[in-house]
Amino acid sequence: MTGRFVHRINVALERYLPEQRLFLRSEQATRFVRISPLAQMVGFAGSAAMVAWAMIATALILMDGVGASSLRELAKREQALYQTWLDDVTAERDAYALEVRAAQDRFNVAMAEVSKMQSELLASEERRRELETGIGVIQSTLRKTLSERDRLRETAAELEARLDGATPETTDGLHRADMEATLAFLSDALNLAVTERETMAADASAAYELAEALAYEHELLRERNDRIFSSLEEALSVSIAPLDKMFRSAGLSTDDLIDKVRRGYSGTGGPLTAVAVSSKGNAEASAEELRAQAVLSRLDDINLYRIAAEKLPFAQPLRSAYRFTSPFGMRRHPTSGTYRMHEGVDFASGHGTPIYATADGIVEKAGWVSGYGRMIRIRHEFGLETRYAHLSSIRVKVGQRVSRGDRIGDMGNSGRSTGTHLHYEVRVDGKPVNPMTYIKAARNVF
Template identity: 70%
Template sequence: MTRRLSHRIDVALGRYLPEQRLFLRTDHSTRFLRLSPMAQALGLASGAGVVAWAMLSTAILLTNHVGSGNLRDEARREQALYDQRLNALAGERDAAAEEVGAARERFEMAMGEVSRMQSELLASEERRRELETGMSVLQQSLRKTMAERDASRARSRTLAAELEGKGRQVAEGPRAADVQDTLAFLTGALEETAVERDTVAADAAAAYQLAEALAYEQKLVQERNDQIFTSLEEALTVSITPLDKMFKAAGLSTDQVINRVRQGYSGVGGPLTPLSMSTKGDDVLPSPDELRAAALVEKLDEINLYRIAAEKLPFAQPLKSAYRFTSPFGVRSHPTKGGQRMHEGVDFAAGYGTPIHATADGVVTKAGWVSGYGRLVTIRHEFGLETRYGHMAQIRVEEGQRVSRGDRIGDMGNSGRSTGTHLHYEVRVDGKPVNPMTYIKAARDVF
């Protein structure tokens, strides 16, 4: 039955693919191979299948290569934009700090000039009061002297009349000459006092004008400082908001994280120096600008604490090259044993030997072979977190070694219980597995 079917197929294909014979000739004999129409058809089909498979594989490889190149370019662009944003914020912060320092110096100079002018004004006022008192005394003396002069003149006229009546000539008494000298002295003193009074009044008016100009300049400096402080406060608020959202999206309390980091980075010290006492009193309160500057310093310190905390938590991705997300966190069908099992991590598939990086700062607690995981690296982080990297081809760290976020810790492989080259990545909090994508997604809009 099978031979009859094969014969019919050969007859049907013989119209298009006639039977061929391949002769093989040697020194002693000649042989030939018979190629039936069915054999020729199978050969052509096999060749066409191989060509189609090669074309499809080439297309897939080209697509993956182009896709991975686009992802790398996009990641580089995002990293460049983030670096540019950080550099711009740092430049604005430095420029604003320099402007604040310059404005504070100008303000202190203006306040010193105002203090000096106020001292001169008070001295001028004191001198003016002394001159007014002296002028009042001189006026009283002048009135008394003028009264004595008038009385002396009247007496001189009386004596002159008496002498003329008696026919004798009497010279004017010495008291009249003394009165004339006294009047001349007092007149000169009054003129000098009036000139000095006018000079003091002009100096006082100039001092008031300078004080008003300095007050106006101080007001302009205050408005400019207020604009600078407002810009800095807005920039810091914009910088802190995404970091705060990132920690909240990861299910972490920002207050607890910041307090934990602050406790770990709170060292102070220095040589003992003599205590200097201020001569201005102990009740000098800080100015509003000093309070706002102190608040900005606290905000900058808070951003630094956020940065330190972010480096200690697994917000980064373990792979920096192109990969496929092949298995999520949660219950799934076991790839080798079957049945529903809990998958306590996520799987990333890429090429054999792809570099694997630490997702946060920490200490390597395991670097070796573990049943099921194959070649495994375990890293202990702050806040009770732990990350695991399984199925490696090669481990590049040792137990007890301290690593930083982004350090290369191994190469992707297929060791342990695995169906192909991939990375099994876990995040555990106090020993309990959690979804690693929670941390990766939380940092997606920040890093």
């Protein structure tokens, strides 16, 4: 049955592929091999299949080479873009640091000016009080002199009337010479009183002019203080605004955060002391003193912001060029193939790339953890912790206190990992959150 079927195929193909004979000669005899149409078709099909396979394989190899070249070029472009961004961020950070230092210098100069002006203001207030006291004494003396002058005038008028109307019979022993002497004495006293009154009036006028000059000087000092305080308040607002925006972008309440830092750092002392209180004896502080205390309070807020920023993971764990390979959230597991929650972010770079702490804290774990490989867990304040996994080496110990920017390990491929990378996590009260929220929030500040 099979031979008949093969014969039919050969007959059908013989029209297109006639039977061929291959002769093989030797010294003893001549032999030939028949190549049937079916065998020819099988040979042609096999040859075509081999050629097609070779063409496909060559195309695949070429496509893979082109794709790898494109990936390398893309990686180089991404690395160049990242380096450019890193240079820009570094320049912005340096510029911000210069602005902060300049603002601090301006504040120190302004505080020195405020202290100097406050001393001058207190001295002018004391001089004004002394002048007011002197003017009061002069006015009292002048009123007393005017009263005495009026009394003397009345006495002189009475004596003149008695002298004019007196006769030898009615004088009762009063001698006219004595009365004239008394009248001359009263006239001299009256003239002296008038002279003293004019002198006191001139002194009072000079005192009023001096008081007006002191009041004008006081107004100039007040306007100068207002300009200085306005500059300080504006500089503080400009300094606090990016820090406040950074914390709010990370989803943090700045009021609660600053209160926690203030409770944890409640010691007093140092340069942040209140401006000297006026010696006028008043219980209430002046407007300038209240504004100075408000400026000092804002400076204290900046210091609290700085402490909070160092305690929270706003920094990046890598300073070298890297490739962002996996985000936070649900993803397909690279080894099992199932969809699982990825509780951190992955950064790929060269083997041994330095890993840095992103905030101040205490090392709670530094060793091998199933799945994580070599892993470091750091506990920070405010209920936060960070994890650094798949490391090739660990450079810290359990219980060690680290600061932001300290080198804690090297990138590797330990644990369940498909290649060299860093798995970085941030947890708040034990719950994982997206680390990029903190990193992106700090890009315009650090």
